[in-house]
Amino acid sequence: MTISKLFAGALASCAVLMSVPAFAQEAPKQLPAATKKMLADLKLDPSILSGLDDELKVPQEWIDGARKEGAVKVISSWDVGQYKKMIAPFLERYPFIKQEYSRGSRQERAMKPLLAYQSGRVLVDLIGGMGAAYALFRDAGALVDLREIPGFNNVPVGMRDEDGSWVGQRLRYWCMAYNTDKVPKDQLPKTWDDLNSNPFWRDGKLGLSNRPNLWLSNVWAEYGDDWGKAFTTKLFNETKPQIRKEGNNSMLALVIAGEFYGAIPGAAYRTRQYVDKGAPISWHCPEPIPVALSELAMLKGSPDPNAARLWTNWSLSKEGQIAQFYAENSPPVHKDLQLDVFLSFRDQIVGKKIAYQNPVKLDEEQQQVLKVWNPLWEGMGGQARDPNDESSE
């Protein structure tokens, strides 16, 4: 079963997008200074961390082991600055664990550790965002069962692997980023079809990256095959977007610079980071809104298994999840933190329908989308997308 299949629909089972509720349990009495600052900056009451002390309880031998190991090696897709900001509370709790973090493209964070693993070497402890390489890791028997980690249960069923080989770590709302200097608000598409019917977006004003699995598959599944085929064909043949090889983050920088006026898909959390810097960019989404999940896994034979366990458990705790939002605006996966306060561009999300993929029909739908998408993409000079690839970043 694929990652997307497993997590799909999970949000529906959570108390999605509620306002901050009153928590029954008491707030933790002692919090790291970094956590206090984080809560103050986010204007959150410490009671939101109720139950944190229990969440962070782990076997003493893990702590003793981590103390001996002295480091944890993580590779994922956070910016290094964001990682540093995110990890501050963890470092106060576990100052003896040195952070060896590197940011890598999907190939770097997944393929190279896998190649090394297959040659008998384990270079990292934890990998975030394996994407399509997950199946290779699974086939190689390279992943640790994370179910032993208490925090695993903080994540709703469906956002974690039944067998514990991965766990969801953050949510991604994928839609459209646009340049606020170039795009009048009345030109923003109210429906997905508006993208094709509005001449404003034609002839290269829209930038498209080769990631239909992040948005089109979701919307396609919602509206059906006829709509999907017609929409995609019109998108390429009439709207004629710029097809771009850049990564999704780079696409946002190009939107800001005016290379194109809008980019699809654009992640809400990344767009928010640029908005906070004062860049002329914002995020908009017609209904329904596509949602994806980013996952975390731990390698068997990792050099620092106890430190990795502590790291994972903390990351899945309320404190870790809020720290992640604080650092890079990612909505948490923690079952008690599905709150609208953790949404970037909540005005664009709250009240709108969320597009999940149908877990039963996912593979079939993905193939259906690519059957139409790939020839059109290649027709404009791009490289076809691998039908088995469900990577998000």
Added chain:
Amino acid sequence: MTATTLEVRAPRFRLPRIRTASWWHVAVLVLVILAVVTPIAFLVLGSFSQARLPAEFSFSTLGLTNYVKVWGDRSTYQVFSNTVWFATGSTALGIVIASLLAWLVERTNMPGKIWIYAGVPLTLAMPGMLQAMAWVLLASPRIGFLNAALMPMFGLKTAPINIYGLSGMIFIEGLRTVPTAFLMLVPLMRSMDPSLEEAAATCGARPSSTLRKVTLRLMLPGIVAVMIYQFTAALEGFEVPGILGLPSGTYVFSTKIYSVLNAATGLPAYGEANALAILYLVVAIVSTYLYSRVIAKSERFSIITGKGYRPRLMGLGGWRWPALSMALLYLALSVLIPFLVLAYVSFLPFLQAPSLKAFASMSWSNYDTVFSTDSIGTTLWNTIVITFGAATGTVIISFLISLVIVRSKFKARGVLDQLVFIPHSIPGIVMGLALLWAFLELDNYGLGLFGTQLSLVIAFMIGYMSYGTRVMNAAIMQIHKELEEAAQMSGARQWRVMWRIFCPLLMPAFFGVWIWTVLHAVRAAGKPLILSDGTNNEVLAVTIWNMWDEGYVEAVGAIGTMMMLVLLVLTLGLRLFGFGRGAKA
């Protein structure tokens, strides 16, 4: 009384040449064979592998599928064509500019020559990757600062300049080839006997006719040799086609291989990458062979005689200042403008065209971020360790190899000389791929090389030892054997001869090769992109590449600006200790 036999012994001193086939001669040969042949063997084997990943390689999965797929794909022929056009175009452009500059500074009365002598070699300090990035910011169709200024100025609906694609790649790579070609052509111009030109003038030939029919023809063999050398270097080019070609889907071999390994979608196709690399390798080896043939035959066209002379300077008349302006324009396009552009964006919170608003928003925050980011420190440390390690290793191994080639009677020294030159013809990305296979396979025996600093040190050493041995060969040949013999007759041991005679005399060559290697290793992205693995051995070039790819243009500006300043100092060092001397006024 007993007779005393007086034993007269011949004075003991060693042979001037090192004894035939010492153990270390064999060791050097074996080391070079391992370094050169092993990766190529894995590259070839990998090209037939149908396993998903290198670690799953087995002889039972060999087949021709990769070749069928690569050769059956029409786009491969387009890549071949692009590669040839790219290498030819950039070589032609670079040679034309370099020849003109060399001619202006050597054979004319252009003013301000000293600035051109000093400035052109300093352009080596500008990494191609940063140069290309700066030109994207200047001349990409929509966001390029130049286009943004020109379009409203002239009421244009489309951008007048497009740096993406083959023409942009040729332009930037052409600029990049100039300094090396210039350094190679200046001595040619300087050492040419002017009597032939004077004879032509005496016979009534006009200056332009003399230039065309005498000067250029005399220089032709030299220029052809430089052209083939530059063509081979351009074939290897990865950074410029990567930055300017990939966004527009214009692939050359190096970027195609990279794309196959780093597809935005799907898994890397290692076998196909190897099959492509083999084709690329053949093209590169043929070019190198042609180069060596031209060099071998060039002696027939000797134009330096034993007669003393001083080349006559051609008067440019009213063209003196325009000529200087043209030379300065090259420096501006090549270094000054790219540096200013990167420095400009390094102070911005986000990318924007120059304006009052943009200048008002400037801050040091990108520099603060760079300095406060721990992983940048790790990357910098990796870069220092790897480049310094590779440079030191290259100097040592090149010296030992050259010692065997030049000073020994070792029977296989000819083979050694040829073997050590092979990596010169192997493009960096291909060598990276070959070593990836080799390291992964060797790691199965517990070597633990992949993803380490040592893996990149080895990769760079293999790549640069060709150059190192060329320099060392020449330097050792210049040390007369009498010096060794004198020391040995005085009772000095072999190591002492090395330490007290060779090392001091070869110190300029050591420094030159060392700095040259650092300069090249620090900006090379091809091998590190394939062999690096996170914090373990990621170097600055990879960080810059990834940050650019992910849209962190401002941070790239900050790192790039600092990197260029450091490289400028190193290039000055190269000029002081190394091989820019020939170009000094």
